[in-house]
Amino acid sequence: MDVQLVVxxxxxxxxxxxxxxxxxxxxxxxxxxxxxxPEELIxxxxxxxxxxxxxxxxxxxxxxHLHSFLVNLEVERAKESYLFEGARELxxxxxxxxxxxxxxxxxxxxxxxxxxKKHKIKEFFNLIITRDDVSWEDVKPNNGHLKVILDYxxxxxxxxxxxxxxxxxxxxxxxxxxxxxxxxxxxxxRMSFKIDEEATFEVKTIxxxxxxxxxxxxxxxxxxxxxxxxxxxxxLKDLLKYFKExxxxxxxxxxxxxxxxxxxxxxxxxxxxxVNRGLGGALGTGIRYALLKGAEVIITFDADGQHLVxxxxxxxxxxxxxxxxxxxxxxxxGDTSQMPFVxxxxxxxxxxxxxxxxxxxxxxxxxxxxxxxxQCASKIKITCDRYAVSSEILIEASRHKCKIxxxxxxxxxxxxxxxxxxxVLEGVKIAFNLLLxxxx
Numbered sequence: 201m202d203v204q205l206v207v208x209x210x211x212x213x214x215x216x217x218x219x220x221x222x223x224x225x226x227x228x229x230x231x232x233x234x235x236x237x238p239e240e241l242i243x244x245x246x247x248x249x250x251x252x253x254x255x256x257x258x259x260x261x262x263x264x265h266l267h268s269f270l271v272n273l274e275v276e277r278a279k280e281s282y283l284f285e286g287a288r289e290l291x292x293x294x295x296x297x298x299x300x301x302x303x304x305x306x307x308x309x310x311x312x313x314x315x316x317k318k319h320k321i322k323e324f325f326n327l328i329i330t331r332d333d334v335s336w337e338d339v340k341p342n343n344g345h346l347k348v349i350l351d352y353x354x355x356x357x358x359x360x361x362x363x364x365x366x367x368x369x370x371x372x373x374x375x376x377x378x379x380x381x382x383x384x385x386x387x388x389x390r391m392s393f394k395i396d397e398e399a400t401f402e403v404k405t406i407x408x409x410x411x412x413x414x415x416x417x418x419x420x421x422x423x424x425x426x427x428x429x430x431x432x433x434x435x436l437k438d439l440l441k442y443f444k445e446x447x448x449x450x451x452x453x454x455x456x457x458x459x460x461x462x463x464x465x466x467x468x469x470x471x472x473x474x475v476n477r478g479l480g481g482a483l484g485t486g487i488r489y490a491l492l493k494g495a496e497v498i499i500t501f502d503a504d505g506q507h508l509v510x511x512x513x514x515x516x517x518x519x520x521x522x523x524x525x526x527x528x529x530x531x532x533x534g535d536t537s538q539m540p541f542v543x544x545x546x547x548x549x550x551x552x553x554x555x556x557x558x559x560x561x562x563x564x565x566x567x568x569x570x571x572x573x574x575q576c577a578s579k580i581k582i583t584c585d586r587y588a589v590s591s592e593i594l595i596e597a598s599r600h601k602c603k604i605x606x607x608x609x610x611x612x613x614x615x616x617x618x619x620x621x622x623x624v625l626e627g628v629k630i631a632f633n634l635l636l637x638x639x640x
Contacts, residue, residue, distance in 0.1 A: 201419050202444040203379075205355040206294055207346065209364035210305040213383055213406060214291075215315060217281040224248070224273045231269045235261070249306065253336050267308075274311035283319050286407025291324040293410055297417060302327040302349045306339060306368070327352055341371035341395070350376065358441040361416075363409065367395025374398075379442075379513075381409060400513060401520055408522070415520050415573070418496035419443070421512075422486030423450045424479055425503035429457040436466040438509040439501065445469070449489055450503070451482040459503075480589030484582040491578060498577050502568040511609035515571045518605055525576035525602040528562055528594070529569030529609035560598045563606055566590045576602040 208214060225245045232242050237255060245251050248270055256263035294301055303325045305312055309332040316322035329348055331339045338344025350357060362373035365383040373380040374397065382399035383406055401416075403409050421443055425432055432450070439448050448468040452460040454476035463470045471485055483500060490498045497519055501507055507529070515529040555561040567590070572580075579600040584592045597604055 205300045205360040207302045212365035214287045219277040271308045278315045341368040346372040367397040370397035415496045420490040420495040421499045424482030426453040428503040431505040451486045453482040478586035480584040519571045526604045527571045530564040530606040531611040532564045
């Protein structure tokens with residue numbers, strides 16, 4: 201993937217400390233009460249920084265004075281902080297890959313500088329933005345915090361990954377359209393309250409994020425294409441938002457129109473068959489090429505405009521996280537409102553037949569949106585040149601004990617895409633070919 205910028209949170213993501221934020225709240229509450237602040241103004245101090253702003257506005261007490269109490273407590277906590285296992289290794293890995301790194305934290309500048317110096321990690325970051333560096337209305341979870349960083353680097357949001365341990369990290373990432381990674385098990389350093397937000401990817405620890413980024417940065421997309429001049433330009437335009445040109449492999453399967461020329465103009469890798477070999481031949485060529493280039497993860501993506509890139513990210517998720525070997529984008533488990541009835545019937549028949557040979561039922565065996573890890577893709581031997589390949593890939597993956605999961609997606613059906621893919625007649629041919637192959 202074309203990741204150019206990684207924005208990391210500090211507390212709960214890279215570092216922890218024995219003094220948790222509940223303890224800081226308790227100490228801050230006592231200090232405010234000593235100052236004569238009424239209990240009803242203090243409330244539950246959630247969140248602490250914004251509560252201090254409100255207290256200052258309502259009482260006229262200097263915000264700088266109130267804020268100093270919180271800053272001192274943060275520095276006290278920072279003195280006993282520690283790096284999570286794998287944090288330095290992740291920073292080193294990302295730097296070695298030539299990525300830009302930014303720190304986005306709700307901590308004060310003073311506490312942040314102390315922490316970074318203590319753990320000798322300041323040099324990893326190209327930019328450090330604390331809460332003191334933006335207006336209080338812009339501090340995350342508000343968008344302004346992250347927007348300052350994106351504007352500074354002038355990196356598109358789709359080529360940025362935000363890494364954090366809390367919903368406050370994910371809210372601006374989602375609003376501004378970046379990718380996100382949630383660290384789920386670092387309790388030490390996590391804020392004293394929880395906000396539920398869905399991340400693009402999840403891992404338990406920052407150490408596991410190293411493997412996630414290794415897979416993410418070595419993900420390739422295989423796009424089989426036969427006479428797709430009407431759709432291929434927009435398909436590639438969407439893919440290029442997230443992937444490098446060299447990571448997108450268009451297999452021009454003997455097209456007689458301008459498919460090849462359009463793909464070349466977009467700068468992606470184009471492999472051409474002299475004659476039309478069919479979907480199986482195109483996928484086989486593309487997957488072999490991706491493996492030769494060192495792909496850790498391979499996505500297959502139709503060229504007819506049927507798939508959404510946002511769904512490709514969803515299908516990637518369990519594979520990138522290391523939870524499965526093979527993910528299938530299931531149209532039949534998602535929104536099927538646009539799916540023609542005849543295709544539903546054809547798919548159902550093929551799903552049933554495929555399940556017999558694979559000994560594993562997949563609700564949408566004919567889906568063109570798939571994601572495989574390197575280990576699984578390397579074991580699959582494609583012999584079917586045409587549409588039977590969709591079933592063959594699943595049968596091969598099952599035979600080699602690859603773990604397979606389905607992810608709900610929404611297929612986009614237009615008059616153009618309705619003419620593509622399998623129908624009942626094609627389904628009968630596929631079933632016959634699978635049976636012949638089994639009897640050989």
